[in-house]
Amino acid sequence: MKKVLSAMAFAILDYLFLVNRSLALAELLEAAWGKAIKKIPIEYKKDSKTIDLRNVKAGSYLVSLQIDGIILSNKKLEIIK
DSSP states (O other), X not given: OOXXXXXXXXXXXXXXXXXOOSOEEEEEEETTTOXXXXXXXXXXXXXXXXXXOTTSOSEEEEEEEXXXXXXXXXXXXXXXX
């Protein structure tokens, strides 16, 4: 029997890169302390990344999009379980 996963177990990060960069990543941070929970490598040729949240506790987080070590944006993410 196949296990059905809830859509809330994942988040989709959409992005657009206008130039090729060697190091791009999304970082999931605890909102209160800024502690890094996950670092997710981003591929230049794709335009979205699915983030697995099944092992992340409920709470407030920031998703930081970085290219070559420079933060381009931060988005708030609330996880409710």
